[in-house]
Amino acid sequence: MEKFISVFDMFKIAVGPSSSHTLGPWVAARRCLDKIQQSIGLENVLSVKVLLYGSLAKTGKGHGTDMAVMMGLMGEDPITTDTQLIMSKINAIKMNHSLLLNGVHALLFIYEDHIQFLKDQSLPHHPNALSFIVQTELEAFTFTYYSIGGGFIESEMDIATKLNQKNAVSEEKEMPFNFITTNDLLHWCMKTGMSISDIIRENEKTILEETLLNKELDHIWQTMLDCIYKGCHTEGTLPGGLQVRRRAFELNKKLLKDQHYTDQKSWLDLIQKGGTDFKYILDWVSCFALAVNEENASFGRVVTAPTNGAAGVIPSVLLYTILFCNKNTPSAIRNFLCTASAIGILFKNGATISAAMGGCQAEIGVSSAMAAAALTEALGDNQKQSLMAAEIAMEHHLGLTCDPVGGLVQIPCIERNTMGAIKAITAAQLALQSKPDFALVSLDKVIHTMWNTAQDMNVKYKETADGGLAIQIPIALAEC
Ligand code: SF4
The missing domain is CATH 3.30.1330.90 (D-3-phosphoglycerate dehydrogenase; domain 3)
Structure with a gap:
């Protein structure tokens, strides 16, 4: 087991x-x-x-x-x-x-x-x-x-x-819905009619009583939201010596046109009142992701999703879902986190979520796939569509290298979270407009491909700062 x-x-x-x-x-x-x-x-x-x-x-x-x-x-x-x-x-x-x-x-x-x-x-x-x-x-x-x-x-x-x-009796607890592959997960969904988030919740309930489970999930989301809020309200330069300027602060101000607000709640209300113009939403999705990863680069408090370097993708897409898709209920937020985690688990089982093993496809690629599936469940309620969205998101991150300039999690990492978030939204929309039964590439196939690509990838592109952008930008490894 x-x-x-x-x-x-x-x-x-x-x-x-x-x-x-x-x-x-x-x-x-x-x-x-x-x-x-x-x-x-x-x-x-x-x-x-x-x-x-x-x-x-x-x-x-x-x-x-x-x-x-x-x-x-x-x-x-x-x-x-x-x-x-x-x-x-x-x-x-x-x-x-x-x-x-x-x-x-x-x-x-x-x-x-x-x-x-x-x-x-x-x-x-x-x-x-x-x-x-x-x-x-x-x-x-x-x-x-x-x-x-x-x-x-x-x-x-x-x-x-x-x-x-290897041959000993496992001490691990049996879950009602054990799964290793996408096929396993889909089997349970089809057999029970349950959503992906329901499957995860039932598994979690064997170790955590439901009220506590909800409380912990709410705490995770509140920590993500606090991080976004803090990042949007902190200006200056990031530590490490690259002199990277924080951008979420300015973008937040610009988008809100200096309107007054007093707290997190009134800030969220103002954002929502700003409308649904495509560029306006696009800017906010980027702003949320920038905010998280600027906090991350400043030794701030973040939530791994599934890693720190990719911590901005899921909070950004989740806040997009809440504010611009009208999914602002505690259960919608908890379900989002559960579905996203299911996809992360599939990648951890079948490939890797470590950039040192697989490059940035294992970080931003995985987080984008997680967010895509969760958004699709929130908007579509069809398990196959969610899995298809995850597949699409990863398919277009395959081969993405990890080459952080100066060995810092700043360039390209911070902007890359905005890209992961936008790709997740596009992947969800594509899946929602498609028929998953006709898809030629399954999520299991793309996970397998990602792992093969990881093994073929030159070690220079696996979080060593020995290749890619890291050696194009002539900056010595910065002191923290
Ligand atoms: S480039 Fe490397 S350090 Fe930066 S986000 Fe991607 S995997 Fe993480």
């Missing part, structure tokens, strides 16, 4: 700018902290050294990997930490050469020595690998983790256990 992937694995509250390079290493540092507490004892630790390999070493500085591991080792939680204080905490460690392990045990920590970017080395299991070497008076312990995309983490131990469990 495959491990159950939850809607809350796809949508995780995180700190920018990257799920694989920031959230994953942050979670890994906290896992290492747990290990220390369980088997070594905080008080016995003399030092902790962090080794970053492969893609984490190459683009880790621009993606905040160093910051993330320090925050994790201090015991900070990415869901609750005050993002405004992150930089001052990191600067304090660098200046004082001291890190408080789990917030209580002071260690000598010299940034240049205790975090090593091993750009020429990689570990075999995955390009995003990191090791923590924990030194006590008697011995050194090494804990190695892999950040496998979307904030998911695997330890060496997890991998060994998986291998050993």
Whole structure:
């Protein structure tokens, strides 16, 4: 039995700018902290050294990997930490050469020595690998983790256990509607008449009582909306040294023509009152996506969807659905998230959601496919059309490379979210105007093709900043 992937694995509250390079290493540092507490004892630790390999070493500085591991080792939680204080905490460690392990045990920590970017080395299991070497008076312990995309983490131990469990009885809980492929998912939809979102809800209800499930989904959406709102109301230049100017602030002002509003609710009302002109809607869809990814690039709070780099696509399309398609009910919003997560799960099962494995098709391509299916369900209520929309969205992202300039999640990443959102809307419209039974390419086929393309893709285009735009723009890797 495959491990159950939850809607809350796809949508995780995180700190920018990257799920694989920031959230994953942050979670890994906290896992290492747990290990220390369980088997070594905080008080016995003399030092902790962090080794970053492969893609984490190459683009880790621009993606905040160093910051993330320090925050994790201090015991900070990415869901609750005050993002405004992150930089001052990191600067304090660098200046004082001291890190408080789990917030209580002071260690000598010299940034240049205790975090090593091993750009020429990689570990075999995955390009995003990191090791923590924990030194006590008697011995050194090494804990190695892999950040496998979307904030998911695997330890060496997890991998060994998986291998050993090949023939063992799985401890995973049986879901009412297990699915690996699109065919499996469609089978359940056809057999039960349930929508894709219903299938996901029923699976989730085996681990979370319905009221709590709704509460958590509402919390995810509110975090996305807060992020859009904050991004639309913050001006200035993004950190990292590229001098990228924030654009959502100006665009928001321009679109609202300086009309007065006092809070999120009155802001949304004003946007909706602005009409349905094509260019007006197009500008807002872009503005929402820019806002999220500018927040993401500023170490702000975002929701992985399914990754940080692609965090703007789904909130943007969902807000479009609410404001311009009149789908503003809690259940419509929850269903949107559930359907989107189903598509993300299919891609995680059949291909990858890691740019270090598959380039940007695995991030923006997947998020666009997720948004397309969810929008189609909201507007059409036909499961085959939703799956067709996801297929169309990914079909036109195939081969998309990951080449972030300066190793930062800014160029092309921020604008690319606007493209992912617009393509999702177009894919949904195309599917809604088509007959899915006549489609020649299935979603399973396109997932398979994406995975083949990922394997054929040169490593230069997989989040290494060694190719593409990253080497056309003559800017040295920026310091965070
Ligand atoms: S280019 Fe795409 S995959 Fe790469 S960091 Fe940017 S958004 Fe993520």
